[in-house]
Amino acid sequence: MFEARLTNATILKKILDAIKDLLNEATFDCSDSGMQLQAMDNSHVSLVSLVLRSDGFDKYRCDRNLTMGMNLGSMAKILKCCKNEDTTTIKAQDNADTVTFVFESQNHEKVSDYEMKLMNLDQEHLGIPETEYACVIRMPSLEFAHICRDLAQFSDTLIINCTKEGVTFSASGDIGHANIKLAQSSNVDKEEEAVTIELQEPVTLSFACNYLNAFTKATPLSTQVQLSMSANVPLVVEYRITDLGQIRYYLAPKIEDDDN
Structure with a gap:
């Protein structure tokens, strides 16, 4: 038996909004430590990693490890049926081919349940190596979202340059x-509202704006975003979900080509 309950549906809606534009479908791996999701985006350019701790x-x-393959578009439709303040419970039997979402109103007078078919998704787990990053930037997530949106009007490539003076x-x-x-x-x-930089060495890398803008869909989950960069390894954009876990996006830098 698997059961996970949140007294506020808003957080689940925000998490889904943060990933559903990048992923059509994904596998949730459930264990006694919590729920995890790891998947390449639809065009196999970026990686999404979500961790929701059981506590x-x-x-x-x-009761036993469970893998649930879900269509995220269908899940989004079901979550639209609940109010933000509804208690939301996700339930599944061991070896089940369906998952049930139960929404309960604050006054307990209305309970709705929606059953969704699970999918068998062939998704390999990619080992993400532990990396010491040359620079780690923490900044307001809303500021980062505005920057990505504004600069995308100039180019489809955003250059991030980090030195001890600051980040450009x-x-x-x-x-x-x-x-x-x-x-x-x-x-x-x-x-x-703070901007902090931990710097081992200066870094300048280029990234695709459309992916960065997709990552900023997670802005409502966290007031701060953390950007971790090193030469020749993917950028990590991390949003911490208070008391619940975090969502990380990985994006390889663009290789600047003179012919482009």
Whole structure:
């Protein structure tokens, strides 16, 4: 038997919004430690990794390891049927070919349940090596979303340059050139508004704007975003979900080609 309950459906809706544009379908691996999802996006360019810890749920039970392949579009349709403040429970029997979503209103007067067919998805687990990154940037997630959106108007490539002075986001295209520079902020009253940089060595890398903009769909999950970069390894964009887990996106840098 598997059962995971959250007293607020909003968080589940936000998590789904953060991944459903990149993934049509995905496998949730459930164990007594929590739920995990790891999948390449539809075009096999980026990787999405989601971890939801069992102790972050209001109730969590997983008698034996369970793999649930879900169509995320169908799951999104089901979640539209519940109100944000509804208690949401995900249930499945061992070896079941369906999963049930139960929504309960705050006053307990309305209970709805929706059953969804599970899929057999052939998804290999990719080992993500532990990496020491040359630079780790923490900044307000809303600021990062605005930067990605604004600079995408100039180019389909965003260049991130990190030095001890700060981090610069830039883009060049037919209409001109744009630079946004953020210095480290030390004396910020609110921690979520701080920009901090841990730097081993300066890094400059280029990334596809459309993927970065897809990653920023996770902005409602966290006030801060963490960017980890090193030469020749994928960028990691991480959003921490308070008390529940985190979502990480991995994106390989663009190799600048003179012919492009």
